[in-house]
Amino acid sequence: MFWDALTLQLGYNASLVTVGATLLGISAGVTGTFLYLRKRALVSDAISHATLPGVGIAFIVMVALGGDGRALPGLLLGAAVSSWIGLLCVSWLTRLTRLSEDAAIGAVLSVFFGFGIVLLTIIQTMGAGRAAGLESFLLGATAGMLFNDALVIAAGGTLTLLAVLILRRPMTLLAFDPEYAATRGINVARMDLAIMALAMAVTVIGLKIVGLILIVAMLIIPPVTARFWTDRTDQMALISGLCGGLAAWIGASMSAVAPAMPTGPIIVLVSFALFALSLMLAPNRGVLAAYLRHRRFQRRVHMRQGLLALAQSQPIYEAYTMRLLKQAKLALPDGVPTDAGRARAAKALRDEKRWELVRADQAFESAAALYDGLRDIETVLTADQINEIDQRIGGPKEVTP
Amino acid sequence: MKVELAANMGVAPMAQVLAQSPLAVRGMTVSYGQKPVVFSVDMTVAEGAMTAIIGPNGAGKSTLLKAALGIVQPLAGQATVFGQPLEAARHRIAYVPQRASVDWDFPTRVIDVVLMGLYRELGLLRRIRGKHLDKARACLERVGMTDFADRQIGQLSGGQQQRVFLARALAQEADLYLLDEPFAGVDAATEKAIIDVLKSLRSEGKTVVAVHHDLTTVRSYFDRVFLINTRKIAEGSVSEAFTPENLNKTYGGRLATGQIDQLELAAS
Numbered sequence: 275m276f277w278d279a280l281t282l283q284l285g286y287n288a289s290l291v292t293v294g295a296t297l298l299g300i301s302a303g304v305t306g307t308f309l310y311l312r313k314r315a316l317v318s319d320a321i322s323h324a325t326l327p328g329v330g331i332a333f334i335v336m337v338a339l340g341g342d343g344r345a346l347p348g349l350l351l352g353a354a355v356s357s358w359i360g361l362l363c364v365s366w367l368t369r370l371t372r373l374s375e376d377a378a379i380g381a382v383l384s385v386f387f388g389f390g391i392v393l394l395t396i397i398q399t400m401g402a403g404r405a406a407g408l409e410s411f412l413l414g415a416t417a418g419m420l421f422n423d424a425l426v427i428a429a430g431g432t433l434t435l436l437a438v439l440i441l442r443r444p445m446t447l448l449a450f451d452p453e454y455a456a457t458r459g460i461n462v463a464r465m466d467l468a469i470m471a472l473a474m475a476v477t478v479i480g481l482k483i484v485g486l487i488l489i490v491a492m493l494i495i496p497p498v499t500a501r502f503w504t505d506r507t508d509q510m511a512l513i514s515g516l517c518g519g520l521a522a523w524i525g526a527s528m529s530a531v532a533p534a535m536p537t538g539p540i541i542v543l544v545s546f547a548l549f550a551l552s553l554m555l556a557p558n559r560g561v562l563a564a565y566l567r568h569r570r571f572q573r574r575v576h577m578r579q580g581l582l583a584l585a586q587s588q589p590i591y592e593a594y595t596m597r598l599l600k601q602a603k604l605a606l607p608d609g610v611p612t613d614a615g616r617a618r619a620a621k622a623l624r625d626e627k628r629w630e631l632v633r634a635d636q637a638f639e640s641a642a643a644l645y646d647g648l649r650d651i652e653t654v655l656t657a658d659q660i661n662e663i664d665q666r667i668g669g670p671k672e673v674t675p
Numbered sequence: 676m677k678v679e680l681a682a683n684m685g686v687a688p689m690a691q692v693l694a695q696s697p698l699a700v701r702g703m704t705v706s707y708g709q710k711p712v713v714f715s716v717d718m719t720v721a722e723g724a725m726t727a728i729i730g731p732n733g734a735g736k737s738t739l740l741k742a743a744l745g746i747v748q749p750l751a752g753q754a755t756v757f758g759q760p761l762e763a764a765r766h767r768i769a770y771v772p773q774r775a776s777v778d779w780d781f782p783t784r785v786i787d788v789v790l791m792g793l794y795r796e797l798g799l800l801r802r803i804r805g806k807h808l809d810k811a812r813a814c815l816e817r818v819g820m821t822d823f824a825d826r827q828i829g830q831l832s833g834g835q836q837q838r839v840f841l842a843r844a845l846a847q848e849a850d851l852y853l854l855d856e857p858f859a860g861v862d863a864a865t866e867k868a869i870i871d872v873l874k875s876l877r878s879e880g881k882t883v884v885a886v887h888h889d890l891t892t893v894r895s896y897f898d899r900v901f902l903i904n905t906r907k908i909a910e911g912s913v914s915e916a917f918t919p920e921n922l923n924k925t926y927g928g929r930l931a932t933g934q935i936d937q938l939e940l941a942a943s
Contacts, residue, residue, distance in 0.1 A: 311781065311782070439800075440799050440800065441799070443794060443797065443799060444794075444799070446783075446791075447791055447794060449781070450777060450778075450781050450783060450788075450791070451772065451776070451777045451791075453741070453746050453770075453772050453776055454770060454772055454791075454843075456744070456745060456746045457744050457745075457746060457765070457768065457770040458765070458794050458795065459762070459765045459766075501782060504782060505782050505783070505784060505827040506782055506783065506784060506787065507781075507782050507783055507787070509782075510782050
């Protein structure tokens with residue numbers, strides 16, 4: 275059944291929703307990357323909440339013009355206009371007053387949302403048009419999605435992706451280094467507005483499927499997920515689009531299989547699952563990798579300290595150190611070094627002495643900067659340099675590790 | 676009684692500016708809030724020379740550069756670049772910002788940062804090709820960072836980060852290089868690498884202007900100085916303008932006389 279949903283074999287409406295949601299997920303993931311890199315992720319929350327009054331006003335206007343007020347393009351246009359006004363409010367508040375951006379976002383978000391709810395209530399009591407279902411813009415509703423609705427989403431998503439493709443270089447430059455971007459002739463204020471406009475476009479076309487409260491998750495979670503897997507902006511945008519699309523595809527399919535499951539929230543949860551997996555398992559930045567790295571490092575520190583203690587015939591108190599030495603067959607259970615242990619210990623001691631001289635000598639300044647007490651000195655200095663230092667130490671010239 | 680200022684001030688008409696100066700600033704005033712950081716400053720940068728902008732902390736050194744580049748909006752004043760308005764001659768300037776001004780955890784590699792210098796050449800849609808990569812690698816080589824091309828920028832030391840920024844500016848193939856504290860907090864190897872590159876730029880006839888902190892290296896690194904403490908104090912060749920009197924005017928009493936004597940010794 276779930277497989278049928280994934281492969282679009284679960285009926286016309288379900289397929290429409292799945293395709294539409296996937297397109298939306300891809301464009302939200304790609305657009306969100308630049309929003310996140312510009313550190314403006316939360317502005318999208320203000321944008322999305324500011325759509326609500328527009329939806330209400332558009333409905334009222336369309337009813338006044340004699341329609342039933344349900345035409346999706348009209349409602350989305352209203353949403354776009356009012357979220358644009360909300361966006362300008364955030365930008366004015368931060369530029370012209372001493373309010374910080376988070377305060378401006380909070381103010382705009384709540385006032386616009388409150389106004390929108392009041393409008394929706396008025397519409398319900400008006401009794402004109404077909405107001406039922408207007409509140410579905412809050413959390414999205416895919417039950418009655420029409421082919422034309424899907425078309426609007428597909429067209430909007432494609433246009434947004436095209437715009438991101440065209441603007442990717444100036445947007446990256448701006449996000450990384452705004453001052454430098456300005457010296458290259460990029461109008462910083464205008465490019466910032468362009469990023470916001472793209473986020474707004476995604477928000478507006480996403481209203482039908484995930485609704486205005488949760489759309490912010492589709493803009494933010496995929497890029498954060500993608501960041502775990504790559505250190506390149508272009509790859510990050512691709513992976514983010516992939517994560518967004520995948521989450522929407524799986525989420526929409528799941529909600530198609532289980533009746534009365536809300537599409538938007540399920541998509542967000544699937545998206546979160548991808549995030550949680552990445553957080554744990556990503557190779558470099560993941561939690562697991564960081565933990566293993568830490569353990570490896572700790573192991574090296576204990577090993578080194580243990581060897582230095584052996585070399586100087588000092589007792590070893592730490593049980594972990596002792597265990598490591600025993601496991602490596604460098605020491606016997608009673609703390610007496612084996613032959614291998616003695617050789618390794620002598621080498622560790624000699625390296626430590628070499629580092630001591632390196633750190634004291636100005637000539638080795640750049641090498642000394644790499645001193646961490648663990649690194650094999652051969653990886654930092656040339657054989658000639660090591661020989662030179664060994665001359666100063668005296669004693670045996672060759673130590674085999 | 677005739678009142679004399681340390682340096683000319685007021686609003687000089689732009690027409691008087693030497694038409695070919697790589698960077699000429701007239702009557703520049705910038706303020707954050709009600710307090711001017713830079714007040715009515717004129718500056719005429721000499722072509723083909725290395726100029727140090729010198730002054731105490733908070734004296735408006737960086738702000739002057741940023742206002743000249745249009746990064747911050749001045750209250751008054753204007754800048755011309757090679758006799759043209761800024762917008763018409765932007766492509767002839769390469770700016771090296773302070774290292775601390777960006778987030779080094781940004782998902783980008785060293786080579787990508789240098790490729791940003793080719794922004795004008797690449798435009799919006801052109802693909803990055805072998806010749807662009809070759810150019811970027813050549814710039815990295817000039818600053819001695821070839822081996823780091825594929826590293827994530829967060830893995831670099833402060834000095835290496837500074838060199839990558841310089842490589843990005845080199846990729847622009849500009850005629851005027853403006854650097855904001857290129858030697859701040861860098862290791863000795865980096866300082867040498869950077870000054871070597873800047874001197875080679877000068878020998879190619881390029882113009883270099885750098886905000887500079889270390890008074891002891893002014894004589895060995897630079898040809899000209901521009902002394903500023905909100906207001907312009909002096910401008911000219913090192914031998915004319917980098918004098919104990921001018922330094923005293925610039926730093927108020929903040930430099931001990933002993934320090935200045937040492938600078939004099941370095942000169943002789």
